[in-house]
Amino acid sequence: MTTVVPIETAKPAVQPGQRVGVLLINLGTPDTADAPGVRVYLREFLSDPRVIEDQGLIWQLVLNGIILRRRPRTKALDYRKIWNDEKNESPLKTITRSQSDKLASALSDREHVVVDWAMRYGNPSIRAGIDALIAKGCERILAVPLYPQYSASTSATVCDEVFRVLSRLRAQPTLRVTPPYYEDEAYIEALATSIEAHLATLPFKPELIVASFHGMPKSYVDKGDPYQGHCIATTEALRRRLGMETSKLLLTFQSRFGNDEWLQPYTDKTMERLAKEGVRRIAVVTPGFAADCLETLEEIAQENAEIFKHNGGEQFAAIPCLNDSDPGMDVIRTLVLRELQGWI
Numbered sequence: 457m458t459t460v461v462p463i464e465t466a467k468p469a470v471q472p473g474q475r476v477g478v479l480l481i482n483l484g485t486p487d488t489a490d491a492p493g494v495r496v497y498l499r500e501f502l503s504d505p506r507v508i509e510d511q512g513l514i515w516q517l518v519l520n521g522i523i524l525r526r527r528p529r530t531k532a533l534d535y536r537k538i539w540n541d542e543k544n545e546s547p548l549k550t551i552t553r554s555q556s557d558k559l560a561s562a563l564s565d566r567e568h569v570v571v572d573w574a575m576r577y578g579n580p581s582i583r584a585g586i587d588a589l590i591a592k593g594c595e596r597i598l599a600v601p602l603y604p605q606y607s608a609s610t611s612a613t614v615c616d617e618v619f620r621v622l623s624r625l626r627a628q629p630t631l632r633v634t635p636p637y638y639e640d641e642a643y644i645e646a647l648a649t650s651i652e653a654h655l656a657t658l659p660f661k662p663e664l665i666v667a668s669f670h671g672m673p674k675s676y677v678d679k680g681d682p683y684q685g686h687c688i689a690t691t692e693a694l695r696r697r698l699g700m701e702t703s704k705l706l707l708t709f710q711s712r713f714g715n716d717e718w719l720q721p722y723t724d725k726t727m728e729r730l731a732k733e734g735v736r737r738i739a740v741v742t743p744g745f746a747a748d749c750l751e752t753l754e755e756i757a758q759e760n761a762e763i764f765k766h767n768g769g770e771q772f773a774a775i776p777c778l779n780d781s782d783p784g785m786d787v788i789r790t791l792v793l794r795e796l797q798g799w800i
């Protein structure tokens with residue numbers, strides 16, 4: 457017969473002196489807004505077989521012969537447009553650090569929990585983050601990939617790197633990883649609250665909202681990546697919560713890279729089409745990004761605004777990501793506390 461231990465007399469999961477580490481992880485970004493900095497970042501990013509699955513000879517020639525020669529210069533100009541000059545870093549770093557600081561404050565009553573942050577590519581690295589948590593005495597680590605929708609090119613590569621780092625260790629910490637949260641109630645509620653709050657500040661009423669997600673090659677989804685399904689589920693949950701019809705909250709995919717077919721409809725083509733069809737006022741939300749970055753601050757708020765207006769659109773609003781806002785921190789805190797159950 458099984459003996460049931462009453463909760464109040466059960467042995468605490470974490471013994472006195474043991475610590476639990478929480479590592480928030482986002483994609484990564486260049487260290488400097490110049491061509492050399494962007495080249496280092498793109499080389500690491502685009503050499504990852506989770507991002508570019510065919511790393512064969514042809515890709516090596518294209519990467520080294522064309523992309524890493526030309527793209528760093530043009531992209532460095534884009535990074536300069538959004539750079540946080542005060543801290544001399546990319547907004548993705550500033551925001552992720554702040555998310556980590558705010559989570560640490562929210563968990564400060566649990567003295568044995570240590571919170572830190574890392575980037576999959578560039579700095580601070582996952583290796584540095586895990587080493588620092590271990591040095592602080594963490595025998596258990598919760599890795600938190602900051603991607604609401606799972607994809608192999610984002611969430612899985614975070615796990616790959618975490619496991620690679622642990623593979624060097626004889627005494628490994630115990631590991632947990634937070635799951636994707638694409639239709640989590642706290643996440644959908646936070647998105648809805650932040651959209652409503654932002655719309656209330658606008659001097660115009662958008663005729664419709666576009667939910668733009670980062671794209672990926674269609675072939676990755678055809679091979680089984682659940683990413684597109686997760687983006688659809690998020691958008692449908694958001695429509696239900698906001699009481700909006702399909703035609704008033706559109707789903708699109710941005711950031712196409714290379715010549716292959718990516719997930720459709722494309723955000724830029726949709727902007728052009730809508731403006732040409734007579735839509736004059738629009739708002740764009742980017743629910744797949746936990747923090748504002750090049751793809752939201754430059755590609756959406758600047759490039760796509762320009763496309764919309766160039767084709768006859770008049771008013772364009774880019775709704776900020778959840779970032780370190782109160783609703784955004786609610787999502788991260790809820791997710792982390794749920795996955796720490798039994799450990800704290």
Ligand SMILES: C=CC1=C(C)c2cc3[nH]c(cc4nc(cc5[nH]c(cc1n2)c(C)c5CCC(=O)O)C(CCC(=O)O)=C4C)c(C)c3C=C
Nearest residue numbers: 483484485507531548607609610670671672713749750751
């Ligand atoms: C085949 C290439 C790419 C895939 C697949 C991909 C998936 C993917 N990316 C994000 C989130 C971000 N991507 C960002 C920048 C970025 N993405 C790619 C390529 C792929 N992304 C490139 C080459 C770049 C760099 C910029 C450029 O050269 O165009 C960023 C911004 C980082 C920053 O510094 O601000 C984010 C965030 C997701 C969620 C995703 C999954 C589908």
Ligand SMILES: [Fe+2]
Nearest residue numbers: 483670711751
């Ligand atoms: Fe990307």
Ligand SMILES: [Fe+2]
Nearest residue numbers: 711750751755
């Ligand atoms: Fe982009």
